[in-house]
Amino acid sequence: MPTLAGMLSSWREASLRSGDLHEDEVDELESHLREHVDALARAGIDPLLAFEAARARLGNTNQLTSEYQKVRASESTQNRLAWMLGGYLLIESLRTTARLAATAASGTGIHEQFGGSSGWVALVAIHAALLLGLIALFGHATLRASTTNPVSRLLARGRQLAGSAAPWRGWALGVVTLVVFAAALFAIDYGQWWAVARHQASAPRLRMTHHWFDLVEAAILPTCAVVALLRFGRRSLPEPARL
């Protein structure tokens, strides 16, 4: 014999199974259904019939999804862009690590690759900047909705850090990203200049000017910092107005 609790539970499971509605949204829709069923039951309608009526009025999963999609249309563009930037940063991080490993294996040494003791500063700074960039991106509000894929789960800690940050920490994160990035660039340039000055023979292998790709690269992290500033700075602002 069907019960109201059972029907609500089935409806909830079906809505979540569709994969198009987030848990938070289903919670809210379920709360709405319960309100409507209660109101109809108070008017003397059988609870099971009341549930059917409330569900029909709310719309089926396809109709609900279509309504939510209208709102998410602009979000998905931001979402894609953020994922692209995140992917780029991850690849860049791996590329840097691989290059360092290859340099070390070939016997040239990290010391020579980056030049002088500033090479280590650059190494740490690059990875710190990449990490901050990733945290900034994956703390992005639109990405927090993606909780079903493994990458998002892996980065849950980063999102948690960014999401729970107090307002000033958001600003600090952006500023630190910029400073670390500037320090990394300076350290690399200084290191290369130093290496060239010390080892004239190996000078052709060390580039003094940035390739166009490096310029694009140089724009990525400040972009992340700006995203962090805008997202975290703004997130803290909305408060209920005093009416």
Added chain:
Amino acid sequence: MPTKPLIAASTRPLLLAILCSGESYGYAIIERVRSLSSGRLEWSDGMLYPVLHRLEKEGLIVSRWRTSQAGRRRRYYAVTERGLAASREEQAHWKSVDITLRRAWRLS
């Protein structure tokens, strides 16, 4: 009964106006619209929540989950300062449309 596009256009100002009078939750908002329009404006229930979420993303309203005195868990929405300003702006726009239409109908 107003057409679908007209209902859609009036959703935002109506929601802001209702929330300007105090925080509320989805089901109560729909009931309020029904009562204010004497049943002439029928919103589809499923359409309301995405619009509320959009307003929240725009920073015009904020939401929080709370348990009512009756023990029911609800998501309450409240207007922000920006929302108050947006509501005043909407009011001015709709009033000018209203005035223009009234004048035009008087001519015809």
